[in-house]
Every structure is written in C-alpha cells, then in structure tokens.
Amino acid sequence: MGTKSGTYQDVYIKRDNEMVSLKKDVTDFCEKYIKPVHPENWDWSVRDFDTPENDPTSAEARAIGNVILSDLNENVSTDVDLSTMNNVESIKAYLNPNSKHEPFNMREFAFALKVELEHGKIKDVNVTNNHPFLTAMIALAHMTETLTYYQRLKVMEAEGEIYEIMRKIEATTSEKEKWYKQLMEAEEELKEARSGLDDRLERMDDIPTLTIIGD
Structure with a gap:
C-alpha cells in the first residue's frame, strides 16, 4: 500500500x-x-x-x-x-x-x-x-563512528561547494564575477570549518578512544 x-x-x-x-x-x-x-x-x-x-x-x-x-x-x-x-x-x-x-x-x-x-x-x-x-x-x-563526524561534515560540504563553484566558473562565459565572489565566501567557510575541526580535535582528551572502529 x-x-x-x-x-x-x-x-x-x-x-x-x-x-x-x-x-x-x-x-x-x-x-x-x-x-x-x-x-x-x-x-x-x-x-x-x-x-x-x-x-x-x-x-x-x-x-x-x-x-x-x-x-x-x-x-x-x-x-x-x-x-x-x-x-x-x-x-x-x-x-x-x-x-x-x-x-x-x-x-x-x-x-x-x-x-x-x-x-x-x-x-x-x-x-x-x-x-x-x-x-x-x-x-x-x-x-x-567518530566524534569528529559533524566537524568533518562541515569541511566536506565546504570543499564540495568550492568544487562545484569552480566547475561553474570553468563552464560559464558570463556572471564570472558573481561566481568568484561566491568562491571567496566558500573558501572562507572552508577555513572556518577546518578551524572548527581543529578545535574538536583539541578537545578529545576526556573522551575514551572508540572500542569499535569501522563496520
């Protein structure tokens, strides 16, 4: 049904x-x-x-x-x-x-x-x-699976956005200025995401290591 x-x-x-x-x-x-x-x-x-x-x-x-x-x-x-x-x-x-x-x-x-x-x-x-x-x-x-999952997710999404913007810039003959502006914003987001991941990694000292890793 x-x-x-x-x-x-x-x-x-x-x-x-x-x-x-x-x-x-x-x-x-x-x-x-x-x-x-x-x-x-x-x-x-x-x-x-x-x-x-x-x-x-x-x-x-x-x-x-x-x-x-x-x-x-x-x-x-x-x-x-x-x-x-x-x-x-x-x-x-x-x-x-x-x-x-x-x-x-x-x-x-x-x-x-x-x-x-x-x-x-x-x-x-x-x-x-x-x-x-x-x-x-x-x-x-x-x-x-990993306590760093969501910080790594931010990095992955920012990297993916940059990749797609770069593809757009290469494929288009117009509005390049707009896409370069978005690229700069995405690169800043990636910088912040990587900083967030670094912050997470520095704050793992009171969390036990995982007993089960992988599937």
Whole structure:
C-alpha cells in the first residue's frame, strides 16, 4: 500500500513505563524537557526549522543530552534500544555535563540536531516528526563512528561547494564575477570549518578512544 509523500508513519516509544505514540510524545517531550530551557517556541512539532533563528540551541541540546545520558546510565528500556549503541562510553563522556569541554560539545550537538532535523518535517520524507529524542539518536548514531563526524561534515560540504563553484566558473562565459565572489565566501567557510575541526580535535582528551572502529 502506498502512502502520500511526506506522510508520517506512527511509531511508539517507551517512556516512563508507558508506550507512547511518537506523534503525541513530541509535544509532551518538548513541554517537559525543552520548554524549561527555551520557553518561547518550545514545541518542535510546530517550530519552523527552515528559519535559522529557530535552530536548536545549546541549552536544548543539553536538555536532550541529559535525557539520553540518564537512560544510558540507568539502563532504562526504550523502544530505541540504547543498550546496543556502539562506543557507548565515548558517547557518555561526550554528553557528560561535567566535561571541561561541555560548552563546546553542546554547541556541536546543537548543530548535529539541526542537521538531522532533515529527517523530520522540514523534508519531504518525515521519519522523526521532529521528535528531539529520535533526532538526537540519529546524530549519535553517526557520532558512534567518530566524534569528529559533524566537524568533518562541515569541511566536506565546504570543499564540495568550492568544487562545484569552480566547475561553474570553468563552464560559464558570463556572471564570472558573481561566481568568484561566491568562491571567496566558500573558501572562507572552508577555513572556518577546518578551524572548527581543529578545535574538536583539541578537545578529545576526556573522551575514551572508540572500542569499535569501522563496520
């Protein structure tokens, strides 16, 4: 049976010993965990994440991370089985609110949430319904492969943009000035992305090395 593009298929998760519809739990979760740290526009189910000013904040990332960390530390059973997460000790160290690099980690985690919201309502295929917990789990799934994932993603995207602009410059005979301007902007973005990766690499000292590397 086919479904209309963008239709959200309901999923249930276990929270506080009850099975809860994800459609319903988005608002409930946000009211419980997001609203105290982000009182305005706190409901992710209706928040316009296409607008940059509505990007997830470090405070929101911290609140979501604390829920996941609590589940990991207490071995709480959820339908998203956290017990199967690879490199869990590294993830716990990353989410640790007492980490000396906690502000940097949470800014980065907020960016990761922004990236993975593409699996929610802002794209045609809606998997998470903007649920903060599931959005975070997608981000952490990438980070179990390498804690540098999102900083490397910024570098890769900037390099890809530069490559495509260069192709455009070579292929076009008009508007070259416009494309050279975009090239300069992209090169600056790449510089910032590489600096961000360097910052990440300098802040790995309190995160255990990965137990599982590769597939």
